[in-house]
Amino acid sequence: MTSSSPQSSPQSSPSPRPSPSSSLSRIRIGSAPDSWGVWFPDDRRQVPWQRFLDEVSASGYEWIELGPYGYLPTDPAVLKEETARRGLTVSAGTVFTGLHRGPAVWESTWAHVSDIAALTQAMGAEHLVVIPAFWRDDKTGEVLEDSTLTPTQWRNLTAQTERLAHEVRERYGLRVVVHPHADTHIDSEENVTRFLDATDSSLVSLCLDTGHYAYCGGDSVKLIETYGERIGYLHLKQVDPLILAEVRAGEVPFGPAVARGVMCEPPSGVPALEPVLAAAQQLGVDLFAIVEQDMYPCPPDKPLPIAQRTRAFLRSCGA
Structure with a gap:
């Protein structure tokens, strides 16, 4: 997808459910290290990067994300060789930022x-997925800062994100897509729409993660239909509604919630992915839709069969 692709107007009517024979011709399906239980550059509980590349290719995916920087080889020559011989192409990189903390963190960011x-x-x-800083630690659940931003912090977040998007575009030709995420300050419908309304649409787009948005109470189809011109990238993910209810009731941090299995294998969770994909197709632009099933930590033999079944399911949806 190129950043100059024209966007159609958001649709006001409900998105039709695609039939298995329909073709989601504008949707490029991929996967990511996250679906293999990879959250960190180096962790003994994660599969080696060579195994990830072998298995994601064997599952029928052609597109991948880089995942946490340092997990895959950081030498482009090495990584190009390793991905090319497996028929894989990179769709995006991912960065974590704390831009609500203002100009003082710009240099380190x-x-x-x-x-x-x-x-x-x-x-x-062509894309750089930007994930806001967690207000509580994703591994330990330790509260790191207030879960609600002050007005000054909101201004810092929006202004510094625009600055980052401008610099990334000018220096590297990449499009910033900001990823709403559980346990961050861009999470719920209220905070996502507030962020979108306060940022320049020519600079900042959204990486809509269907699982995280549902986790935080949002409706992905509604967001696509309302803010279609801001949807620049998709992460496909589902949550188990029963586990989610327990997590919310117990105010369980995101990391431990994942360990409980709150993110589940499609199509067993919510939101239903067929209407999400149909709504995205109706935007009339090319979009990456990268499968991410948070499973950290997980047994090393668990991801491959899930990835194969998920790819088959998405094919049945026309993707």
Whole structure:
């Protein structure tokens, strides 16, 4: 997808459910290290990167994300060789930022972002997925800061995100897509729409993660139909509604919630992915839709059969 692709107007009517024979011709399906239980550059509970590449290719995917920087080789020549011989192409890189903390964190943020953006560009990708800082630790659940931003922090978040998007575009030719995420300050419908309304649409787009948005109470189809011109990228994910209810009732942090299985294998959870994909197709632009099933930590033999079944399910949807 190119950043200059025209967007159609958001649809006001409900999106039709695609038949198995329909073709979601504008949707490019891929997967990511996340679906293999990979959250960190180096962790003994994660599968080796070679196994991830072997298995994601064997599952029938052609597109992948870089995942946490340093998990896959950071030498572009090495990574190009390893992905090419498996028939894989990189769709995006991912960065974590704390831009609500203001200009004081710009230099450290840019040092982190520039390395990842350079590798993303070298791999021929056009998107950089930006995930806001967690207000509580994703591994331990420790509360790190207030879950609600002050007005000043909101201004910092929007202004610094626009700055980042401008610099990434000018220096690396990449499009920033901001990822609403559980246990961050861009999570619920209220906070997502507030963020979108306060940022420049020519600079900042959204990576809509269907699982995280449902986790935080949002409706992905409604968001696509209302803010279609801002949807620049998709992550396909589902949540188990019963586990989610327990997580919400117990105020369980995101990391432990994942360990409980709150993110589940499609099509057993919510939201239904068929109407999400249909709504995205109706935008009339090319979109990546990258499967992410948070499973950290998980047994090493668990991801492959899930990935194969998920790819088959998405094919049955026309993708």
